[in-house]
Each structure stands twice: as C-alpha cells, then as structure tokens.
Amino acid sequence: MSTHIYNPFSDFRFDNQTCFLSGQPLRSADEQIQVFPHWLMRRFDLEDKPFKLLDESIRTYKQLQLPCATVVAERIAELDRQVEQAFDSGYRVVKDLDSVLLFQWVAKLVYGVVFNEIQAGIRQQLLSGEAMNFSQVLAHKFKNLHLMLQSLIMPMQFDGATPFSVVVAHVDNPQDTFSYRDEINTLVYSLRMNDFGLIVCLQDNGTNNIYHGEYLEKVNEQVLHPIQFEELCARYFYSAYLFSRLPEYTILPTPDRVYVEPMPLADMSMRPMFDHWQIKTFGQVLENFWKPWGYSLFEIIKNPEHPMSFLLDDRGDFIPANTISLAKE
Known part of the structure; x- marks a missing residue:
C-alpha cells in the first residue's frame, strides 16, 4: 500500500x-x-x-457528494458497514469501538461538508469574478484533517497524544432521534441517535477531554437525559471555540507507514490554552442547544454565579436523568 501523502490545498x-x-x-x-x-x-x-451551506445556498443531503476512486470508495464502504453495525447495536458496542475508527468516520463526514463548501465558494468566486479569499488558518486545519483521514487508505500511526477527542455517552433518546451538528471552523461534531450520543473534536490533541475532565468523570456510564447530553455538547462546542492553539504535527513518511506526532502545544506568549470562559457567551451557546426545550438566555443565566444546568447540581453532583422534570416538554 502506498504511503504517498496527497495535499489538495497545495494547488487548491x-x-x-x-x-x-x-x-x-x-x-x-x-x-x-x-x-x-x-x-x-x-x-x-x-x-x-435541506442542508444549508455557509453561502446560504441550499442542497439536499443526497446532493452532498465527493469525487472518489473505486478503491477508496470500497474502503469507505467497509468503514460505513462497521459503523452502521455498531450504531444499530447501540451504546455498549459504540463505546467499545476503536476511537480511531470513530474519528475516521466523523472526519469523512466533516471533511465531505468542507469539500462541498469549498466547491460552492469556488463557483461563487467564478460568478463574481473576485479572487478566492480563503483563511490560511482554516486551510491549515483542513489540510491536517485531510492528511489524517488518509489513514483510511494508507498505514498511519499516531504517536504521542491522539490528535482528537472522542466522547461516547449513554443517552435515553426518544425513538427515531437524529440530531447532527458540526462546526467546521473549530472542527467539532456531535451526533445523537439510538441510545447514545457522540462528540468528536477532530483536531485538539485530546485537550477538550482534559478540559472537561470533571464532567466526564461524573457522567461516565450514567444514562443521560437528551437535555443533559445537549448541555455537554454545548460545553464542548464552546470550549472548541475558546481553544487558543493551532496544532502542528510532525509528519514522517516511511516506505511502510506514515508517522504522525502532535507537536507540543506550549506557547511562547504563555497565553492559556483556552481563553476565558464567559458565562453569558456560554449561555448563548446553551440556549441554541436547548432550543427543543425553549429555555431562554435570561432563564439560563438568571443567576450568573450558578447558571442553569441539568448535568450537575449546585454542589457539583451529577443529577440523575430520572429525576429531571422539564416544564417545557
């Protein structure tokens, strides 16, 4: 199997x-x-x-496609079969899946959306006659994501910290639940279906799981109410926004495999790894995640010292899902 790395961002x-x-x-x-x-x-x-792109144009889910060689399509189909079987089986089987496999599956979805967004941007550029204005920071993130996604088609070894964070939670979802979110600027993703929820930060070197370690410890193996899982998602989506580093990786291609190792996230400026957590801003994020239940920002941050939470009580203890009674359900 070839270890030739392809970089579509070198010539766009x-x-x-x-x-x-x-x-x-x-x-x-x-x-x-x-x-x-x-x-x-x-x-x-x-x-x-409908699936809305960043330029406000609307596609359908089935219109989002990727040009793909047959041998690559076969490998992705094999990955899809593994994930479908696990997702059908539920939380326990998903929890036991290799985190790299979950990363690959999510990375293909998110990068697929990115690819379609870029194509839409190129078309818009041709129509307007203006030069393509593409963030170098985003190009850097997407290039690294694309490189790691190539672990699907070539031997690749992640040394040191894994480049991503994965959370699999047990969630008491209503039947036929499907809740999907991604934020391509910060490369964070969530999915809620069957009896589980999935959160993946695709390029943080595991730091978001460390940042939310107290919450992960307290919700571990607990069955969550959907509103609790959405609160956990809101915390991850907001902390991904606060993450102040642009990860770099040492890439070592050899004839046998490609070695990928995260470089230290230390910053000469001594700036904290995460910017300051603002209660009001987090409340706005949480309001969005709690839309199905209709809680307003005013209700969420009425007491700024103890903003509304369905995960932990004022003593910091986990709130059992079966004790949650929502007036807005």
Whole structure:
C-alpha cells in the first residue's frame, strides 16, 4: 500500500475529476460517493431534506457528494458497514469501538461538508469574478484533517497524544432521534441517535477531554437525559471555540507507514490554552442547544454565579436523568 501523502490545498484542487482523498485522476463522472452514507440517510429519511451551506445556498443531503476512486470508495464502504453495525447495536458496542475508527468516520463526514463548501465558494468566486479569499488558518486545519483521514487508505500511526477527542455517552433518546451538528471552523461534531450520543473534536490533541475532565468523570456510564447530553455538547462546542492553539504535527513518511506526532502545544506568549470562559457567551451557546426545550438566555443565566444546568447540581453532583422534570416538554 502506498504511503504517498496527497495535499489538495497545495494547488487548491477541488474538482470532480480527482479523487478527494487519494488525488488520483478519475475515469468517470460516476465515481462519486455520498458525504452522508446511504444507510444513515435512509434510516432517518434525510435524502431530500435541506442542508444549508455557509453561502446560504441550499442542497439536499443526497446532493452532498465527493469525487472518489473505486478503491477508496470500497474502503469507505467497509468503514460505513462497521459503523452502521455498531450504531444499530447501540451504546455498549459504540463505546467499545476503536476511537480511531470513530474519528475516521466523523472526519469523512466533516471533511465531505468542507469539500462541498469549498466547491460552492469556488463557483461563487467564478460568478463574481473576485479572487478566492480563503483563511490560511482554516486551510491549515483542513489540510491536517485531510492528511489524517488518509489513514483510511494508507498505514498511519499516531504517536504521542491522539490528535482528537472522542466522547461516547449513554443517552435515553426518544425513538427515531437524529440530531447532527458540526462546526467546521473549530472542527467539532456531535451526533445523537439510538441510545447514545457522540462528540468528536477532530483536531485538539485530546485537550477538550482534559478540559472537561470533571464532567466526564461524573457522567461516565450514567444514562443521560437528551437535555443533559445537549448541555455537554454545548460545553464542548464552546470550549472548541475558546481553544487558543493551532496544532502542528510532525509528519514522517516511511516506505511502510506514515508517522504522525502532535507537536507540543506550549506557547511562547504563555497565553492559556483556552481563553476565558464567559458565562453569558456560554449561555448563548446553551440556549441554541436547548432550543427543543425553549429555555431562554435570561432563564439560563438568571443567576450568573450558578447558571442553569441539568448535568450537575449546585454542589457539583451529577443529577440523575430520572429525576429531571422539564416544564417545557
């Protein structure tokens, strides 16, 4: 198996004639795969539902596609089969999945959305005649995400800290729940379905799990009410925004495999790794995650010293899900 690393950001190649992951030329326009796997779209009737891109244009889920060589598509299909089987089996099996496998599956979804966003941006640029204005910081993050996603098609070893954080929680979801979120600027993702919830920070070197260590310790193996899981998600999405580092990686390709090792996150300026947690800003994030239950920012931060929480009580103890009674349900 080749260990040649492909970097589409070196010449900004995001056409439909080149495999998105391997960079090899495609023989036919039919060599495409879905960003969201068929089984997931069928399960939750997503094919024709709207998906809004950053330029405000609307696609359907099934219109989000990736140009993909057959050999790469086969490897992704194999990954999808493993994940589908685990997701169908539920929390216990998902919890036992290799974290690298979960990272790969989520990374393919998120990068697939990124790829479609970039293509939309290129089309908009051609229509307007203006130069493409693309953040170098985002290009750096996406390039690293794409590189790590190539672990699907080449031997790759992550040395030292893993480049990502993964959380799998046991959630008492209503039947047919499907709640998906991603934030491509900070590369954080969440999914809630079946009897579990999944949070993945795709490029933080595990720091968000350390940052929220107290919460993870207290919710470990507990069954969460959906509003509790969404609160945990809000904490991760906000801390991913506060994360003040741009991770760098040492990449060592050898004939046998590619070695990837995170470089130290130390900063010469001595700036904290996470910016200051602002209660009001977090309250705004939480208000968004709690939309299904209708809690307003005013209610959430009415007492700024103890903002509303369904995860921990005022003593810092876990609130059992079966004791939660929501007036707004």
